[in-house]
Amino acid sequence: MTEQHSEAKRVAILGANGRMGAEAVKAVEAAPDMELVAALGRGDSLDQVTAAGAQYLVDLTVPESTEANVRFAVENDIHAVVGTTGWDAGRLAALEALLAGHPETGVLIAPNFAVGSVLASAFAAKASKYFESVEIIELHHPDKVDAPSGTAVRTAQLIAAERGAAGVPASPDATTSELDGARGCDVDGVRVHSVRLRGLVAHQEVLLGSAGEQLTLRHDSFDRASFMPGVLLGVRNVAAHPGLTVGLDGYLDLGF
Numbered sequence: 149m150t151e152q153h154s155e156a157k158r159v160a161i162l163g164a165n166g167r168m169g170a171e172a173v174k175a176v177e178a179a180p181d182m183e184l185v186a187a188l189g190r191g192d193s194l195d196q197v198t199a200a201g202a203q204y205l206v207d208l209t210v211p212e213s214t215e216a217n218v219r220f221a222v223e224n225d226i227h228a229v230v231g232t233t234g235w236d237a238g239r240l241a242a243l244e245a246l247l248a249g250h251p252e253t254g255v256l257i258a259p260n261f262a263v264g265s266v267l268a269s270a271f272a273a274k275a276s277k278y279f280e281s282v283e284i285i286e287l288h289h290p291d292k293v294d295a296p297s298g299t300a301v302r303t304a305q306l307i308a309a310e311r312g313a314a315g316v317p318a319s320p321d322a323t324t325s326e327l328d329g330a331r332g333c334d335v336d337g338v339r340v341h342s343v344r345l346r347g348l349v350a351h352q353e354v355l356l357g358s359a360g361e362q363l364t365l366r367h368d369s370f371d372r373a374s375f376m377p378g379v380l381l382g383v384r385n386v387a388a389h390p391g392l393t394v395g396l397d398g399y400l401d402l403g404f
């Protein structure tokens with residue numbers, strides 16, 4: 149932990165020994181406007197976060213622990229930037245209810261911190277109402293514990309909302325006989341297929357099809373460095389966005 153200017157943002161990182169957490173430790177330590185005041189792994193007490201005077205908590209842990217971690221942050225009026233997956237509608241609703249009692253505290257739940265991924269999902273959602281069919285393929289390293297990816301779930305939700313608002317019917321599909329899983333899973337009416345392959349990091353394709361044409365929107369994270377500008381952007385902006393924000397796009401100016 150480096151000596152920083154006294155007005156530096158005081159940041160705690162949870163999951164600091166993990167793939168993402170270790171990268172985030174390096175990024176926060178290198179950020180001139182931030183001070184890493186706590187770096188916690190599994191089994192460490194959250195009291196270290198308050199004892200260190202953290203103003204910001206970055207959660208990069210596991211789906212089972214993220215909800216309790218963020219609850220702890222909000223109850224202590226610490227802004228939270230969350231990359232961990234597992235935030236379903238029930239968890240988000242409970243978090244919003246908690247935040248209502250802490251009106252100055254901000255929480256960012258970011259399914260993907262890579263700006264290119266956020267853009268690809270937004271473009272796909274916008275484009276999806278002009279195509280008859282849409283399906284998602286997400287491809288990740290085989291050590292990932294959750295499927296489908298949080299990014300794919302978010303992308304499917306954005307697509308479903310856009311198509312629903314435009315009155316576009318569900319993608320056509322004549323399948324009446326299939327082996328379990330052959331057609332992927334259904335997220336809000338959008339089929340999502342998950343690939344786990346050694347050598348991969350984090351990748352996604354949205355396939356959009358109409359008669360005689362296909363548009364493919366693909367994003368690749370080749371390295372976890374790709375997520376770090378988004379993590380830092382989250383820390384820099386979360387206090388100015390009290391309440392709950394889902395998606396880094398909430399802090400970007402996408403122009404649509």
Ligand SMILES: NC(=O)C1=CN([C@@H]2O[C@H](COP(=O)(O)OP(=O)(O)OC[C@H]3O[C@@H](n4cnc5c(N)ncnc54)[C@H](OP(=O)(O)O)[C@@H]3O)[C@@H](O)[C@H]2O)C=CC1
Nearest residue numbers: 163165166167168189190209213231232233258259260261
């Ligand atoms: N939003 C985004 O852009 C990205 C999000 N992710 C998501 O981030 C999460 C972490 O991914 P990744 O780094 O690959 O996973 P890892 O398994 O490499 O890291 C998770 C770490 O969290 C630790 N941990 C578990 N519980 C706690 C706890 N209560 N307090 C502190 N640390 C804890 C684990 O410890 P132990 O090893 O002992 O279990 C592990 O070191 C996943 O949900 C993943 O999907 C990943 C990449 C990008």
Ligand SMILES: O=C(O)C1=N[C@H](C(=O)O)C[C@H](O)C1
Nearest residue numbers: 233259260292297298299350
């Ligand atoms: O576990 C990962 O690696 C990733 N998790 C996030 C997700 O589930 O979408 C973000 C990115 O895809 C990498």
